[in-house]
Amino acid sequence: SAVISQKPSRDICQRGTSLTIQCQVDSQVTMMFWYRQQPGQSLTLIATANQGSEATYESGFVIDKFPISRPNLTFSTLTVSNMSPEDSSIYLCSVVPQETQYFGPGTRLLVL
Amino acid sequence: QKEVEQNSGPLSVPEGAIASLNCTYSDRGSQSFFWYRQYSGKSPELIMSIYSNGDKEDGRFTAQLNKASQYVSLLIRDSQPSDSATYLCAVVLTGANSKLTFGKGITLSVRP
Numbered sequence: 001s002a003v004i005s006q007k008p009s010r011d012i013c014q015r016g017t018s019l020t021i022q023c024q025v026d027s028q029v030t031m032m033f034w035y036r037q038q039p040g041q042s043l044t045l046i047a048t049a050n051q052g053s054e055a056t057y058e059s060g061f062v063i064d065k066f067p068i069s070r071p072n073l074t075f076s077t078l079t080v081s082n083m084s085p086e087d088s089s090i091y092l093c094s095v096v097p098q099e100t101q102y103f104g105p106g107t108r109l110l111v112l
Numbered sequence: 113q114k115e116v117e118q119n120s121g122p123l124s125v126p127e128g129a130i131a132s133l134n135c136t137y138s139d140r141g142s143q144s145f146f147w148y149r150q151y152s153g154k155s156p157e158l159i160m161s162i163y164s165n166g167d168k169e170d171g172r173f174t175a176q177l178n179k180a181s182q183y184v185s186l187l188i189r190d191s192q193p194s195d196s197a198t199y200l201c202a203v204v205l206t207g208a209n210s211k212l213t214f215g216k217g218i219t220l221s222v223r224p
Contacts, residue, residue, distance in 0.1 A: 031209075031210055033211065033212075041216070042200060042214045042215060042216045042217050043156070043200070043212075043214045044214075045211060045212070045213075048209075048211065090155075092155055092156075096210045099144070099161075099210070100146075100158060100161055101146070101158070101202075101210065101212055102158065103148075103155040103156050103157075104155060105154075105155050106154075106155045
């Protein structure tokens with residue numbers, strides 16, 4: 001398994017601002033994913049972040065809105081840019097150490 | 113047709129009963145299947161993975177996979193109030209390289 005931490009755990013932000021979420025893993029992993037879970041909904045994949053390459057975004061998500069960094073095998077950041085109330089969600093990072101995907105505790109974002 | 117579908121729920125069972133959760137998927141080439149449990153306000157927690165046709169048991173949990181019929185189910189025996197949570201079915205679709213596609217989830221309530 002993997003121990004994953006995320007910062008911040010929650011935040012309240014004003015519309016038009018940006019928030020950067022950090023994800024730290026206790027071991028080196030190649031594959032890291034960022035998900036969004038809107039209130040009462042299931043998880044939707046935003047992008048795949050592999051070290052040494054550009055993030056790959058899913059349909060409906062773009063780099064300008066959700067820039068991602070992956071500077072090494074234990075760390076990644078997701079920025080939610082120019083936020084609107086529709087961005088209020090839980091943002092989760094996940095890793096795949098050995099075929100199985102584990103999730104971080106999530107960042108709960110409320111945009112006013 | 114959605115790629116991963118779960119019964120809309122919610123599902124309510126009495127304590128000690130068997131809870132049966134079902135999931136169907138559209139991609140016949142899928143090879144990896146997972147059940148996650150998510151308590152309110154928490155991130156998803158992996159409880160079962162299954163890759164081959166048949167049953168896989170782990171304590172009170174049994175996952176069943178039928179690739180011909182494209183369904184995967186989770187049975188919870190001797191249900192406890194602590195099993196009350198949302199259960200998410202997740203599938204790695206063909207060529208998805210560990211990316212999970214989630215169903216909408218079903219909320220289980222175990223009545224004392």
